[in-house]
Each structure stands twice: as structure tokens, then as C-alpha cells.
Amino acid sequence: MDKLVKFFKEKNVDRKFSKLGEGHRLGDASVQHPASAANSKHQSTSFGNTPPSSRPVEATLSRITITESRDTSNQTELLFWCPNLFGDTVVGSRDEVEQAIQNYLLSGSVCNTNEAIVLMVIRGIEKSKLPSSSNIPLSELPSISEIKQNRKQNIVRILQNLINAPENPVYRRLRASNKLIQDLLSIDGLESFLTLCNFKKTMLPATRPSEQQQVEGTDEKTTVKNNEDSVEEYKEAFYVISEEDANNKEHLEKLLNLFTTADPILPELYRNTKVYRATGRTLTCIPRDHLPDEFFSQTKEEFRKYYDQQHRIIEESRMLLTKAMRERLKTQNMRSFRYAVIRVRFPDNLLLQGTFYAMDKLSTVRQWISECLTKPYLFRLYAPPSIQTATLTNAPPTVPVELTDDNVSLSEVGLAPSSLINLIFNDRIQQEASGTSVLRFDLSQSIEDI
Structure with missing residues (x-):
């Protein structure tokens, strides 16, 4: 019995050493680590070079690898469509469907140019995003719906002011540097909409505080020399509509009615x-x-980092969180x-x-x-x-x-x-x-x- 055990031990040792390849001298520069050599050999060999006894194992491992690495992109493909315009004839990515809608509106096949521009502005408002600034506290951060509603109300207010008081020059001039106007101009198609309302972009004289002059300092005090005139003249961009065009109430009322009643044409999730x-x-x-x-809403890396941070904060200060804070954290998680x-x-x-x-x-x-x-x-x-x-x-x-x-x-x-x-x-x-x-x-x- 002992001889039989010794025989199999010797066979196992011979088999293990045979897998290590040829021997090398210690000073040989071509020496390769056994593990890396085995890996490279495993990648380059095929079933034809595999001993018959290990072929079932290799086949099983191969099937498992193929199953685990199977591409699931076709199972999770994100598609969109616009059934009200195209039925199921146009299905693709969001950008592809967006482009198809844009081409459809600009083609004039269904609506005239005026209607197409108004619809593009409505689409631009619906695509509004949250402010990119990370310094805004969560409690003060407006929601997407609030941003959309404010933009709609501001456009409606501009049109209503012109309709109700076309003789007022304040309502007929929109300062391009005004924060409210800057926000509206970030909407796709808004500048074309202003042109449709007969606004014209013009450079007009304006005033602003003059820059401070050179600061002269001494060892004892610092003095600032300013011009006697506290303002200086310069030109600034305005969107201006003439009083005659502002009195065309029928045109403005038609645009206002279309803007307030038309539904946005957007890609829908397929x-x-x-x-x-x-x-x-x-x-x-x-x-x-x-x-x-x-x-x-974020990249996978950003989300993982954010999730780890929030998890750590909650675990460390769970007892210190108020109900309102927990609700805000829950809302953040839902937006992820x-x-x-x-x-x-x-x-x-x-x-x-x-x-x-x-x-x-x-x-x-x-x-x-x-x-x-x-x-x-x-x-x-x-x-x-x-x-x-x-x-x-x-x-x-x-x-x-x-x-x-x-x-x-x-x-x-x-x-x-x-x-x-x-x-x-x-x-x-x-x-x-x-x-x-x-x-x-x-x-x-x-x-x-x-």
C-alpha cells in the first residue's frame, strides 16, 4: 500500500513540474515568472494542445466566461420616438429623434415659419436644466418645473406689456446684459422668436459706473482718486421694437395665444x-x-463617489439629521x-x-x-x-x-x-x-x- 501511495506522489510531482516549462539558469535574462508564463501560455493555447483529461474543464470555463462577458447593450438600449409625428417609423437615440423633429418643424410641411419658431422655443423651455453652479444650497436650488414656469411667465410678460402699453419705451427695449434676458436668450430659438416679434438687436448708448483710478499708497494711508464724473458713456446691446410694430396687437396676440396653448413636441421614451x-x-x-x-443623472464614477460620501455622512450623523434634512437627502437620491x-x-x-x-x-x-x-x-x-x-x-x-x-x-x-x-x-x-x-x-x- 505504501508503495502505491509513493508511486502516485511521484507521478503528481512529475506532472506539476512538467507544467512549469523548461528550466533556466538564475542569471539568465530571459527568465520569466512561472505565473506570468502560465498566463501567457493559457492565452495562446487552444483545445488542440490541451490534454484530453482537462478539456471538459476548459470547455466549462470557456462557457462561463462567454456567459459573463456577453454584451447586454442590446438588452438595455435606451431608445426614443415621437409617435404623434412619426408613429413607429422613427425610433432611435434622443439626439436622432430630436434632429428628426427639428427637421420636421423647419421643413414647413405642417406649420408655417411663425408656428415652427414658437414650437422650437417651447421645446427649448422644456429642455431646461438645473443651474450648473454647485455653490447653491439644496434648499435654495429651484426645481426644473420652477425654472420652466419662470421662463414661460417672463416671455408671456414681455408680450403682454407690449400689447397693453405699446407706447411705453421701457417695454420696447430689452437690455441684453440683464440677467433675466440673458436667461431667456439661453433658450434655443428665443432670438429667432424676438425677431419674429419684430425686435431688432441694436447698440445703444448706456451708462455705467466709471472704473476707479490708480490707487496711490503711502506708509501711513492709502487714498483712492476717482473722476468727478461717476459714470461713463458706452454702447450696449439692446433688443428694440418700434412703436409702430408694438401697436400691431393682432400679430403679438396671435403669437401669445400660440405660445400659451401649444404643446411641446419632444422625444418620448420608447x-x-x-x-x-x-x-x-x-x-x-x-x-x-x-x-x-x-x-x-451623473456619470457612474460621480454617482459612486457621491453615494459613498452620503452613506458615510448618514452613518456618522444619523441621529443628528432632522426630518427635513432626511427628506432632502431622499430627494437627492431619487434624482440620481x-x-x-x-x-x-x-x-x-x-x-x-x-x-x-x-x-x-x-x-x-x-x-x-x-x-x-x-x-x-x-x-x-x-x-x-x-x-x-x-x-x-x-x-x-x-x-x-x-x-x-x-x-x-x-x-x-x-x-x-x-x-x-x-x-x-x-x-x-x-x-x-x-x-x-x-x-x-x-x-x-x-x-x-x-
């Missing part, structure tokens, strides 16, 4: 509904690292995501996938599911255990909790930027649907394996 058949290796919930950058990929797992192990805005209500997801079914089946939705403990209830972490509040957003319930929810029919419907597909025919014919 649901991009897909159906997958889950397998044993399926990643049922798409990892965040596999999501496009557009899903995040723009979109959400939701997968709905059916009892037959099918996954229904759709893309939503992170602020969409749960009722939107429920309605989308109903539209994908062959009949208006009654169903219940359950949140995954990993999410419900933090946002829904204090139930044990292994117990799914039913999603019943359709008025909460996907961010509030913790389903953004990606999540898996379970769908369960009641017993009668489950028996009725057994053996048949509950999904629409077009969806049941486009099932993909993942």
Missing part, C-alpha cells in the same frame, strides 16, 4: 418591450454596471436616476422587460403589463426581498411584499435603475391560462433566450 426566457444562468435583474450612462429597466417575471419563467422613467408611477408599469396580455387578467405584483426592506416594510428580508400603492414612483419604491418584480395571477386565471401564452401574439412570437 418602451422597447422585450420578452426573454430565463435559463439557469440568467441574470434576472440587469446589474447597474451594465446600464448605459444615460440612466444616471433618470430611467429604470423593469423586468416582470411570469409564473412560466418568462421575463417581460420594458424601459420607464424613474419618476413614472407604479400604475404606469401595471398598465403596460395589462397591454401586453391577451386578456385583461387580474394579477398581483411583488417587490424583490432585497428592495422591500428598505423602502416598503419591516418584514423579514426573505419575504416578498406586494406592491399595492400605484401612486408611488419607481424611484420611491426602490425599483430604479433596474429591478425584477414578480407577477402572480389568481388561481382561477392561472388554471385558465395554463398551457397557453398569456402574452399578446406578437410578443409570444419574439421570445429570446438569455
Whole structure:
């Protein structure tokens, strides 16, 4: 027995040394570290050079590598469309659809030039963004809706002032350096809109405080010499409308009415509904690292850094946070995501996938599911255990909790930027649907394996 054990030990030693390659002298410059040599050899060899006994292992590892590195970009592609203008004939990225809408408005195929310019200004207002300055406190930071509303009101006020008092020269001159006018001029198409209202950009004389003269200092004191005249003349850009053009109330009222009643024409999020058949290796919930950058309000690196900082602050000073501060932090976290990929797992192990805005209500997801079914089946939705403990209830972490509040957003319930929810029919419907597909025919014919 001892001889048999010794024999196998010698064979194992010979096998291990045979994998280390040829020997080298200690002073040889071509010596390579065994680990790096093994790695390079592993990358350059194929199954043809692999011993037969290890081929099954290599094949298994290869399949796992391919599965893990499989590109999921087609599963999380962010698409947009504008169904009111193009139906489903134009589907693409936001920039592609934006360009298609812009070309459509400028072509004059549906509206005249005046209407196109007004619609472009409305589109520009809807695309307003938060101020880029990071020095503004969170409590004073205006919301996107407030910025849009203020810009609309300012444009309406300019038109109403001209209509009500065309003889007033103050209303007929807009100073380009004024902060309010500067903010409006940052809107796409606003300058063309002013031209449409018959405003003309003109350089006019203006006054400003004169610059201080040279400062003369001594060892005892410092004196400042100023000009006797505290102002100096210079020219500045203004947008001016003549009194005659301002008296054209019919034209201005038409523009005001169109501006206040027209709906913005913007790209809409394409649901991009897909159906997958889950397998044993399926990643049922798409990892965040596999999501496009557009899903995040910040880049992935910025978000990770921000999340780590906020987590540390909360952990260190949880007892010192007021209710208002906790609400603001919650709002910041909700703003971190723009979109959400939701997968709905059916009892037959099918996954229904759709893309939503992170602020969409749960009722939107429920309605989308109903539209994908062959009949208006009654169903219940359950949140995954990993999410419900933090946002829904204090139930044990292994117990799914039913999603019943359709008025909460996907961010509030913790389903953004990606999540898996379970769908369960009641017993009668489950028996009725057994053996048949509950999904629409077009969806049941486009099932993909993942």
C-alpha cells in the first residue's frame, strides 16, 4: 500500500513540474515568472494542445466566461420616438429623434415659419436644466418645473406689456446684459422668436459706473482718486421694437395665444418591450454596471463617489439629521436616476422587460403589463426581498411584499435603475391560462433566450 501511495506522489510531482516549462539558469535574462508564463501560455493555447483529461474543464470555463462577458447593450438600449409625428417609423437615440423633429418643424410641411419658431422655443423651455453652479444650497436650488414656469411667465410678460402699453419705451427695449434676458436668450430659438416679434438687436448708448483710478499708497494711508464724473458713456446691446410694430396687437396676440396653448413636441421614451426566457444562468435583474450612462443623472464614477460620501455622512450623523434634512437627502437620491429597466417575471419563467422613467408611477408599469396580455387578467405584483426592506416594510428580508400603492414612483419604491418584480395571477386565471401564452401574439412570437 505504501508503495502505491509513493508511486502516485511521484507521478503528481512529475506532472506539476512538467507544467512549469523548461528550466533556466538564475542569471539568465530571459527568465520569466512561472505565473506570468502560465498566463501567457493559457492565452495562446487552444483545445488542440490541451490534454484530453482537462478539456471538459476548459470547455466549462470557456462557457462561463462567454456567459459573463456577453454584451447586454442590446438588452438595455435606451431608445426614443415621437409617435404623434412619426408613429413607429422613427425610433432611435434622443439626439436622432430630436434632429428628426427639428427637421420636421423647419421643413414647413405642417406649420408655417411663425408656428415652427414658437414650437422650437417651447421645446427649448422644456429642455431646461438645473443651474450648473454647485455653490447653491439644496434648499435654495429651484426645481426644473420652477425654472420652466419662470421662463414661460417672463416671455408671456414681455408680450403682454407690449400689447397693453405699446407706447411705453421701457417695454420696447430689452437690455441684453440683464440677467433675466440673458436667461431667456439661453433658450434655443428665443432670438429667432424676438425677431419674429419684430425686435431688432441694436447698440445703444448706456451708462455705467466709471472704473476707479490708480490707487496711490503711502506708509501711513492709502487714498483712492476717482473722476468727478461717476459714470461713463458706452454702447450696449439692446433688443428694440418700434412703436409702430408694438401697436400691431393682432400679430403679438396671435403669437401669445400660440405660445400659451401649444404643446411641446419632444422625444418620448420608447418602451422597447422585450420578452426573454430565463435559463439557469440568467441574470434576472440587469446589474447597474451594465446600464448605459444615460440612466444616471451623473456619470457612474460621480454617482459612486457621491453615494459613498452620503452613506458615510448618514452613518456618522444619523441621529443628528432632522426630518427635513432626511427628506432632502431622499430627494437627492431619487434624482440620481433618470430611467429604470423593469423586468416582470411570469409564473412560466418568462421575463417581460420594458424601459420607464424613474419618476413614472407604479400604475404606469401595471398598465403596460395589462397591454401586453391577451386578456385583461387580474394579477398581483411583488417587490424583490432585497428592495422591500428598505423602502416598503419591516418584514423579514426573505419575504416578498406586494406592491399595492400605484401612486408611488419607481424611484420611491426602490425599483430604479433596474429591478425584477414578480407577477402572480389568481388561481382561477392561472388554471385558465395554463398551457397557453398569456402574452399578446406578437410578443409570444419574439421570445429570446438569455
